[in-house]
């Protein structure tokens with residue numbers, strides 16, 4: 001039964017094109033931390049198609065159990081129980097050792113200070129050459145990539161002024177300051193992108 005599980009139509013639409021990309025970037029066995037897991041649809045889809053990986057869901061402590069109905073139904077051996085992780089106050093030190101990070105549709109929901117904390121936390125948690133894949137809508141040169149993204153940005157700002165589609169230029173600068181270099185910027189359906197960041201130096205250097 002679908003009815004007792006949280007459901008996102010967007011996740012159903014984007015999970016296949018995202019998986020196609022992730023399978024080319026997360027090629028080695030290891031543990032992938034997912035930040036802002038939400039419903040768990042992504043976690044189940046990616047873990048079931050990438051059995052060489054262990055998937056570690058996490059979310060803000062208000063939401064970290066939301067994914068349980070999907071995880072319980074899927075009963076996959078390579079998904080860990082979800083962890084509470086608020087990127088800004090969370091205890092990154094107690095995460096399991098990770099080899100990569102995935103996060104979808106979080107940067108425009110988080111306040112900019114939280115986005116900064118997410119990059120800093122990832123930079124500390126990833127090994128050198130580890131990859132962070134960030135999916136969502138982004139703006140370029142002060143412009144949105146479609147009228148629908150422009151409308152979406154306006155509706156986010158109207159809901160809460162701290163939310164909004166992030167500029168690639170700001171993210172690049174943040175990446176540079178935390179050792180994360182933008183390796184690839186992949187165009188995906190529905191005016192979304194997959195930003196692929198590579199940790200090029202140990203954190204703090």
Ligand SMILES: C[S@@+](CC[C@H](N)C(=O)[O-])C[C@H]1O[C@@H](n2cnc3c(N)ncnc32)[C@H](O)[C@@H]1O
Pocket residue numbers: 008011035036037038039059060063085086087088103104105106109110114
């Ligand atoms: C729009 S939902 C995206 C959920 C899912 N990744 C998806 O693509 O459907 C944004 C997610 O970001 C999470 N989030 C917001 N602020 C956060 C924070 N400070 N730390 C961790 N997660 C946060 C929310 O709990 C929520 O699950």
